[in-house]
Amino acid sequence: MFELLLPAGNLKKLKTALYFGADAVYVGGKSFSLRAFADNFTAQELEEGIAYAHSLGKKVYVTANIFAKDSDLEEAGEYFKLLQDIGADAVLISDVGMLALCREKAPALNVHLSTQANTTNLMAVKFWRSMGVSRVVLARELSLDEIREIHSAVPDMELEAFVHGAMCVSYSGRCLLSSYFSERSSNRGECIQPCRWEYRLTEMRKDVSVDVEQDERGTYFMNSCDLRLLNRLPELMAAGICSFKVEGRMKSEFYVATVATAYRRAMDEIEKLGYLKNADSYNAMLENISHRPYTEAYLDGENTHTVSLNTECLKEKFKYVATVIGVKCQGGEYSVDVEMRNRFRTGDEITALSPYDVNNMSFRMGEIVHAEDGFVTDDAKLVQHIYSFSCPLPLHAGDILLIKQDAM
16 A cells, blocks of 8 residues: 655645545644744644544644754653644654654654655664664655665565655755754754755955856756656555655645645556556646756666756746635536635636546636625635635535636
8 A cells, every 4th residue: 555645734735635635644733843934733733633634544644853952852752742642643753862752752653754864774774663663754865776675675664755846955954054044943944945045156355256057067056956756656666665755844735736636646547557657647737836847856876957957936837716615516507615715707717626527627717706795796806705606517625726827
């Protein structure tokens, strides 16, 4: 059984990820997570999210993967006990001291080793197994051959790998730039992503600055490409990866839904047919979200294609305008209630993003009713208000409605 693991920066994104096909999600609490600027979950939201996932037969993993200081340990011990009590399926840890503390305070809580621990060889995997770790998230820098060798040597260890999303320019995320520039440590969840900035190189003695750019010898640095390994899923499955992880706890619901849809369909197709038949279709979905140029990184060994020579991010091709919250069938037409996210109007061509057969189907928006007062309007412009309209497509609660960016 292979697992599709999606990020969830808040409770709404958790529900979106599970609706669009994730088998599990990873989330962060208000403390000890490496995404301090995400919304993250209160203790009450964690409990609600875990209960919701379990009601669907799915799992929630909670990150506690900072590199801790002594001042963190007392609170961390209580946090591990809380996660055990509310039924978290695992906690992600990278610090060996935090691991020892978790084993002491919450012995029944499964521990997954974060990619932040830089696990790049089979002896490290054996060591973490001896420490009670049940799953290792491998470093992104490993090749397919190296993954295969680790699995062969330690077949009883669950192996997880990132297959999609942004990559840190530093080795497995061990970056000091953020601390240097802003005193915000990336190893404590506060990264300001200075590797994405534009730089000029200055020769101090002459006070002359020049652009840092690529030439025929290659001088460009930082600004990593985004990872995309959808085409390589069959090989990763055969190599021993059991969980396929997507980066992006600070990304939008549209991003989460799109990536989940593409990878869910690809994985289901592989398990059904034994091979990936419609890769072009799934990769086309992944072009719709905001991203940097894609790379397969180190899967074939060392390469020079992980750095983007373009500092610009490719924009989303669609604008997320509404989430379907209710549908009623009325004589061949469907009465649809939506929560508005971005403006849409009568006459707009609307495209559905759905785990069902209506995915990527379109319809023309007709008469719009503002649900609160029953007024008819041709312009839905009140954010998070409920609007109703008739639609020829059998939409489902949870579907996302989109408009092409060039149509707005």
